[in-house]
Amino acid sequence: MRTLNLKFEDALEVSKAISNKHRMSILRLLSERPHNVNELSERLDLPFSTTAVNVKKLEDVGLITTELLPGRGTQKVNTKKYDQIVIDIGPQDTKKDERVVIYDMPVGEYVDCYVEPSCGLVSVEDYIGMHDDPRSFYERDRINAELIFFKAGFIEYRFPNRLPYGSKPEQLEFSTEICSEAPLYKTDWPSDITVWVNGVEIGTWTSPSDFGGERGFLTPDWWLTNHTQYGLLKNWKISEDGFFLDGVKITSEKNINDLDIRDKPFISFKIGVKTDAVNKGGLNLFGSKFGNYEQGIVMKLRYDDKEQS
Template sequence: MQLEIDKESLPVYEALASDVRLRIIQLLSKNKMNLKQIADTLELSSPIVSKHVEKLEQAGIIRTEKIPGKSGLQRVSFLKVEHMEINFPKKIQDSYAIHETSVPIGHYTDYDVLPTCGLASSKEFIGILDQPKYFMAPQRVDAGILWFTQGFVEYKLPNYLNPDEQLHQIDISFEIGSEFPLANSEWPSEISFSLNGHEMGSWISPGDFADKRGKMTPDWWPSKLNQYGLLKTLQITSAGTYIDGDQISDLTINDLDVSIDGWTLRIEVREDAKHVGGVTLFGKKFGNHEQDIIFKLYYI
């Protein structure tokens, strides 16, 4: 589950702001339980526990279903969410001018991928799934989502800096996740990034998410398939390279040749990765964020 700092996420924050509800989550992470079992374990009355369970249901954290029991139907609750991430508003670099480029995820200029793999536009799948040759299809430029288990996709974009402009920072943001044949929220994948041949570092994606539909994901896309990723931002600064504030390498702005005409970004899952769990990229018409790959140059 991915959360924002907004009103829509308030029910989740409120649901977590209770010791009793946190204990219920801990219990359901181990086993499915009915209301009486939860109440007995917590040594609370069933009416009190029922109110807490309802709060967690409204937040989408747990789900309760009716199943046959010894005395007829009984309501059994289970944990629906295995991962949460909170996206804070991005800090604006007021002191710098910005060149910003949006790159559709289907506009890669090179690739080498292994199945499971595929692409889809906002209307339909592109080509036949799990056949890498369809990554060459002309319709790929319309892709709103792409995925592969191992290999890379590479994007080229222009360097809009003028000779008299001094580069201070590069931000690259995208919505990304692992790749599992359907979906699996616990499916780690080590994803590596490079820029103009320089290793930026790697990040381990925790999973491939389908616990709820993506906000932008089109209606035709099957609910059993991955629905959204995590919004991540790579930052190359004068002190090193970071992903969402965590340093992943010592590569700095000073290590880059800023006089070149273009940038080449590679997103890759290598054969020798710690976790070969694939990668899924979400464009502006899929996932939770209405954006493609955003490339920002901060300069003076």
């Protein structure tokens, strides 16, 4: 039996997610076997849009997973992750949980870039500047971008360094929604996407697709479904044990101490596709109002607040 053990302070979002009869019914159905959203919609006698929103909420809190499987084309199939949930309501060390800095960076607030067409920036209402014109990336309205795409190059963000003086950084995480960039969209379109933090290369992930054809949960109605719609939420973690991508160790040859976080006024996050990448399939970067995840680029910095000798 697969059990999800939650600390008291982590249980609120999961409790909110399951305090809904439709979501509980979805979990029951997924206990039988995996289903896609159409199947769940039919069995629950609910509109597709209502079912999709409820599936998304369960996915966001980690109770189910969604994967792309071949079938009649490519379809998204939902699977239950746990058989039971256990919440620890005993005394907690709240001080430890306060030692974290969280910052959600809007995707339009980058500080540097170099991009090659096809490229563009999109707000919730329209394109920003001209499509396929790198000059548009320097327009003042770029801060309103909710979707950024380019074939090759990079885009860099600088997060404020809020590490308290005298503290030691223990773990740094970044998460963002991304996918490949193809003309319109293409499910079989790999792209090698690389991340750097404070100038140190963290690792490369090969995105399998440029996802389209089915509207993202947050994607504006005016944006045509034959264009990119959503991506995958990826997580990079840097600790004293090495570098990780979605919980899988990439390398242990370098660690968080190589980032010199205490010596810099900002924390740089750069993401892009190298000119010599094997799979030069571009990059789509989604903001909080495009795609499937209501966030920009989220940074989490955990630290030890004791002075280190």
